[in-house]
Amino acid sequence: ANNWEYIKTEVAGEKKNVAVITLNRPKALNALCNGLMKELSTALQGFGKDSSIAAIVLTGSEKAFAAGADIKEMAPNTYSQCIQGNFLNDWTEVARTQKPIIAAVNGYALGGGNELAMMCDIIYAGEKAKFGQPEIALGTIPGAGGTQRLARAVGKSNAMEICLTGNMVGAQQAQQMGLVSKVFPPDQLLAEAIKTAEKIGTHSNLIIQLCKEAVNTAYETTLQEGLKFERRTFHATFSTADRKEGMQAFVEKRPAQFKNE
Numbered sequence: 001a002n003n004w005e006y007i008k009t010e011v012a013g014e015k016k017n018v019a020v021i022t023l024n025r026p027k028a029l030n031a032l033c034n035g036l037m038k039e040l041s042t043a044l045q046g047f048g049k050d051s052s053i054a055a056i057v058l059t060g061s062e063k064a065f066a067a068g069a070d071i072k073e074m075a076p077n078t079y080s081q082c083i084q085g086n087f088l089n090d091w092t093e094v095a096r097t098q099k100p101i102i103a104a105v106n107g108y109a110l111g112g113g114n115e116l117a118m119m120c121d122i123i124y125a126g127e128k129a130k131f132g133q134p135e136i137a138l139g140t141i142p143g144a145g146g147t148q149r150l151a152r153a154v155g156k157s158n159a160m161e162i163c164l165t166g167n168m169v170g171a172q173q174a175q176q177m178g179l180v181s182k183v184f185p186p187d188q189l190l191a192e193a194i195k196t197a198e199k200i201g202t203h204s205n206l207i208i209q210l211c212k213e214a215v216n217t218a219y220e221t222t223l224q225e226g227l228k229f230e231r232r233t234f235h236a237t238f239s240t241a242d243r244k245e246g247m248q249a250f251v252e253k254r255p256a257q258f259k260n261e
């Protein structure tokens with residue numbers, strides 16, 4: 001096992017095909033310091049390359065998923081340092097992950113914490129989770145997707161209210177807005193996220209990757225271009241052994257045996 005300082009990693013699920021990454025910096029409510037984000041990127045790259053892993057779950061503690069970028073660490077930054085170091089650019093590893101990634105959010109997901117959750121593919125929340133973009137109270141604005149991914153997820157009026165007031169929204173409200181797909185009692189959240197990751201893992205990893213890419217394209221392009229990408233990707237599945245097997249298995253009334261080919 002790795003000797004992480006700010007995270008914990010383990011493998012879960014009956015088939016041991018679900019990677020669980022737990023943010024583990026309790027003293028600072030999992031504030032996302034450089035060291036933590038480096039470890040998270042490294043862990044994601046490792047699980048990304050590990051063919052035994054079908055899906056990833058990202059979680060924090062019961063009190064905090066993550067309370068945002070590390071305010072104490074970034075306080076001394078100057079404008080020129082931000083520009084020349086392209087501050088926060090290295091956070092994108094999460095959004096680049098090709099495998100499905102589920103955020104299991106208990107407690108605070110604030111600022112960069114909410115942005116990190118929104119880089120994931122699915123967000124599940126514990127009943128006491130709190131989401132927000134409080135940057136405005138610090139004299140700054142969200143810098144890792146809080147104005148962009150949030151507006152796409154919850155619409156303009158909700159996104160404006162969250163970003164301009166800095167107010168937090170609870171799990172139920174976040175679900176009503178469409179930020180979160182399901183809400184669970186806190187002690188069941190992680191198990192439910194793993195269950196969903198396992199369900200995803202019963203399908204072809206190869207086709208799952210194409211499907212994730214297609215859904216993500218909806219956020220990157222026009223409807224016409226997106227539909228074209230989807231249609232061609234759909235056609236491309238007909239070149240795979242797994243598509244053949246999936247349809248053959250249906251016809252023969254047996255479970256499919258996918259080979260990720």
Ligand code: CAA
Nearest residue numbers: 027028029031067068069070071072111112134142143144
């Ligand atoms: N950065 C650095 N340290 C943080 C932190 C953060 N974002 N959030 C919490 N901590 C630290 C606190 O400083 C405190 O440390 P000390 O014990 O050494 O004082 C410890 O974590 C516990 O926090 P609190 O005592 O504040 O805990 P609380 O239960 O009273 O309050 C909270 C919880 C409401 C989440 C509060 O900690 C808070 O408001 N945190 C800051 C949230 C925030 O503004 N996030 C946005 C950051 S900016 C950003 O993310 C930019 C971007 O877009 C990428």
